[in-house]
Amino acid sequence: MAIDPKLAEDLKSQGVHVTSFEQLINWGRSSSLWPLQFGLACCAIEMIAATMAKYDMARFGAEVFRPSPRQADLMIVAGTVTKKMAPQVVRLYNQMAEPKYVIAMGACAISGGPFKDGYNVLKGIDRFIPVDVAIPGCPPRPEALLDGLITLRSIIAKEKLMGKHRARHADPQGTAAFPVPEFGEHDLIPAANREIWNPPAVVRQAEGGET
Amino acid sequence: MTAPDRNSMDRESPDSHAGELPSQSGEAGFTALQSESPDSLASLLARLHDALPQAGVTLRTNPGPAAQHSLLVEPTHLTEVCRFLRDTPDMAFDFLSNVTGVDWPDPAKADTVAVPAEGEANASASGFLEVIYHLYSTTRRVGPLVLRARTADRGDNAKIPSLVAIYRSAEFQEREIFDLFGVEFTGHPDLRRILMWDEFTDHPMRKDYVAPDDYEYEPTPHDAVLEKAKRHDPSQQ
Numbered sequence: 135m136a137i138d139p140k141l142a143e144d145l146k147s148q149g150v151h152v153t154s155f156e157q158l159i160n161w162g163r164s165s166s167l168w169p170l171q172f173g174l175a176c177c178a179i180e181m182i183a184a185t186m187a188k189y190d191m192a193r194f195g196a197e198v199f200r201p202s203p204r205q206a207d208l209m210i211v212a213g214t215v216t217k218k219m220a221p222q223v224v225r226l227y228n229q230m231a232e233p234k235y236v237i238a239m240g241a242c243a244i245s246g247g248p249f250k251d252g253y254n255v256l257k258g259i260d261r262f263i264p265v266d267v268a269i270p271g272c273p274p275r276p277e278a279l280l281d282g283l284i285t286l287r288s289i290i291a292k293e294k295l296m297g298k299h300r301a302r303h304a305d306p307q308g309t310a311a312f313p314v315p316e317f318g319e320h321d322l323i324p325a326a327n328r329e330i331w332n333p334p335a336v337v338r339q340a341e342g343g344e345t
Numbered sequence: 346m347t348a349p350d351r352n353s354m355d356r357e358s359p360d361s362h363a364g365e366l367p368s369q370s371g372e373a374g375f376t377a378l379q380s381e382s383p384d385s386l387a388s389l390l391a392r393l394h395d396a397l398p399q400a401g402v403t404l405r406t407n408p409g410p411a412a413q414h415s416l417l418v419e420p421t422h423l424t425e426v427c428r429f430l431r432d433t434p435d436m437a438f439d440f441l442s443n444v445t446g447v448d449w450p451d452p453a454k455a456d457t458v459a460v461p462a463e464g465e466a467n468a469s470a471s472g473f474l475e476v477i478y479h480l481y482s483t484t485r486r487v488g489p490l491v492l493r494a495r496t497a498d499r500g501d502n503a504k505i506p507s508l509v510a511i512y513r514s515a516e517f518q519e520r521e522i523f524d525l526f527g528v529e530f531t532g533h534p535d536l537r538r539i540l541m542w543d544e545f546t547d548h549p550m551r552k553d554y555v556a557p558d559d560y561e562y563e564p565t566p567h568d569a570v571l572e573k574a575k576r577h578d579p580s581q582q
Contacts, residue, residue: 218542251570253549253556254541317542321557333562333577 156295163207163233164195164290167283170206170226171199175213177240177273184276194283203229208286210279211265214242214249215256217322221314227263228311233303235290237282238265241272248272261326263312264302375481375488378414386414389436389490393426396433400426405493415477415491420505423494427511430480430490438490441512443479444519446526448472448551450499472499474528478508496528499551507533525550 142152153161173181185191185199200206203226215223227236238259241247246257259265266289269282293301302308312330315322378386386404393402393416400422406414418426430438449455450472474496481488496503507530508515519530520539527548530536538545547554560566560573 218540253554257559317544319544319546321559325557325559326561 160291164287167196167208168198169208171201173212177212180273181212184279189276210237211243211259212239220256224262224314235266238268244268261331417493420494437482437484438480440481441514446522447475504529
């Protein structure tokens with residue numbers, strides 16, 4: 135049973151802090167996100183800049199880039215995901231411990247970006263792993279990455295740990311690992327994980343026609 | 346303050362190279378081969394004919410503004426020609442800067458068109474693949490010397506002898522051409538795909554390559570991507 139927010143504020147002014155386990159756990163999780171230390175292309179340069187003193191990602195508790203997926207809980211897919219690299223990215227995601235979150239940074243990680251016409255570029259990492267925050271840009275400025283991080287923090291702060299609408303990682307039936315695509319003769323097999331990704335039904339306006 | 350004009354800057358600059366290089370200079374101080382100097386391509390070709398008459402080296406002129414003419418070499422004599430160019434002291438082409446490839450599905454165009462248009466490939470075996478080498482002499486600062494070699498066809502006989510034994514820098518570049526064009530470099534010490542995965546069977550830089558169709562959904566399609574995205578769009582059919 136949730137406490138009345140006004141009562142909580144009153145108590146806080148008297149030096150009594152009232153909270154719930156859910157809020158406490160979400161506060162802890164959102165305040166110390168440890169990103170996995172890897173970059174795929176030019177977006178990684180902006181990601182590195184965001185960690186440095188000028189932009190100071192440490193203000194948001196996310197400065198500890200871990201070189202091992204076992205110690206990380208945030209994957210920042212920073213750059214072009216080639217089809218040759220995609221299985222490794224999925225495998226790294228699978229090796230991360232729950233709870234884990236994904237930021238798709240930049241046009242390439244979202245959709246293939248300027249290289250979506252290429253035979254060798256994956257057209258969005260969301261075809262294989264669930265993406266929590268997508269940051270558009272080519273590449274996004276460090277401020278945009280910080281904004282994405284703040285957005286992720288607010289998403290985590292609202293997560294439900296119990297009940298019907300609980301988060302994926304809090305659900306015993308939830309999926310923690312996603313199938314790693316195989317290298318095929320012409321393309322990855324499968325080309326996308328249809329259980330988590332399906333093309334949205336886009337109705338395009340005909341040229342010169344009405345909507 | 347107005348910017349000083351370029352000519353006065355050139356006059357005052359103590360390390361200006363203006364006037365020191367021949368008029369047709371190549372990049373980074375390298376003297377180009379097509380000038381009227383003793384290093385001209387014609388005299389080099391004459392010496393090649395004298396030394397290796399069986400190699401059948403022919404001159405291919407480039408009518409474009411680049412005027413970067415090249416020597417067409419029979420693949421069977423490619424290694425002899427390169428060894429001669431490298432080991433003759435007053436030639437000393439000691440550096441293989443670049444290896445690249447061209448797919449010529451229509452052989453009639455190979456000597457007339459600068460670049461074959463996309464999608465005009467016919468899978469007939471009459472075409473061929475071409476490998477292009479850019480040689481420089483670092484000791485004499487001359488180059489590039491452009492060599493071209495053509496395979497017999499685009500199928501089983503798409504073979505060119507490897508130059509790794511002569512120029513070590515050819516190793517990765519030949520692997521890349523093997524990967525993307527499907528030219529088999531005979532004698533290469535480690536001929537594997539370098540960019541695509543090992544299980545991949547296509548050669549993406551060939552004109553008749555068809556890329557996998559993964560255009561089910563594109564957020565902002567345009568041009569060629571829009572055309573491909575339309576195939577997955579029921580309202581466009």
